Amino acid sequence: MLYAIAMFTIVFIMMEGRSLIRNREWKELVITAGLLLIAISYGLDYTMEWNQIPNPTILFNKLKPVADAFDAYFLLQN
């Protein structure tokens, strides 16, 4: 995973990063850096097994009662 993150980051810096700085497109730079930071944080959390960042699947697991009620009403087996 870390190799993939490093590869994407290097390719991004080479293709976009330098021109963004040269053209002073700070807004684009902040947004893309934010996205990279999120990816790096989650990547490290996964690889190092820190489990410190909330997993987005938690949001979907909250829909379990709805899914259960749906299954029960429509008599589905899971």
Add this chain to the structure above:
Amino acid sequence: MNQNTLSSQQIAFLLLIFLLGSALIFIPETYAGRDAWLATILASLSGWYILYAIISLQNKFPGISIVKLSELSLGKIAGTILNLLLFWAIFIVLLTFVFDLVVFLQITYSALSSVFLVSIIILAAAYCLYKGVNTIGRLGELFIWITLFFTILGFLLAMPLMNSSNLTPVLANWKSLIAGTYYGADWPATELIIFAFFLPMVNDLKEKQKQIYWWYFMGVVLLVLKNAQILSILGMYKASILRFPLFEVFRFITIADFQRVELFFFILWFIIGFMVILIYYQGLLLGLKEMLILKDYKVLILPVGICIVVFNIYMFPSDIEYLATGIRYIPFFSLPVHILYPTIILIATKLRQKTVAQAINSLGTVQK
């Protein structure tokens, strides 16, 4: 040719590839049991509605992105919240597409890790995206006939294996039919919302919109035939438990002494599976570009790409996690968002038509 224009025909081709690619080797409507083919027909109505909503919005406000319309008709805050909900749904659905393709590829390339395969897929998609939106349209034109040829050929080859008794009795359980329709509406019918981001670039939408509906109809017919064929060959139980039922169907086919015919079709399934990812990836970038008011979507390609790679592994580390979350819970989030998003904007723009039109005129962005 302009890199950022598309024709209605290209959209129509992409639509058919998307319909087949997102559900070609699976049956999302398996909950409907032997009535899955019927559930596909019912579910297709929701896809038709989505197409109607996004095309009529685009005809009313040509050249204006649905993201912008959301903000203009609902206000900045409500519009942005609605947009964020849609982007989140699109991102999650995109993750499921990538995961499905990776699992499918691992049938053949079992020694390769998920991270490697996801990275390769995303990098290949990123390369296409750097070439411009029109490249996707041209890829659609290139692949449509190959897709149709192999899909119809596959259907014909598997026809002798069909056993119609597996499809009867019809409508034995209406509750499971409704459940199957729900899942079918979520995947792939209402996922067509992604085309809302492409429509502002279509230069002949008003004149040739019928083409889009016709190719959608054709896609639905192929899906219905595919589902009926799988059910009639594998039966209800096997079709519901197998991970890739169509792949299994093709394993039964033998032509003279030739076996393992399914490998001939592997390339087809990979191409259309990849095209689905490409369409969703491009749509997400176009939407984000509009919402963040960026000059070009290209700066987002790699940062969003690495997010797809990381979240794919983080959220779905195994097939079990994916089946538990991806298949079971996500439809209860994505389907309402996919349906409500264009509906709310359609109603809001109708109620505030003058205000929205004035706001667009003042922005000076109307393309006549």
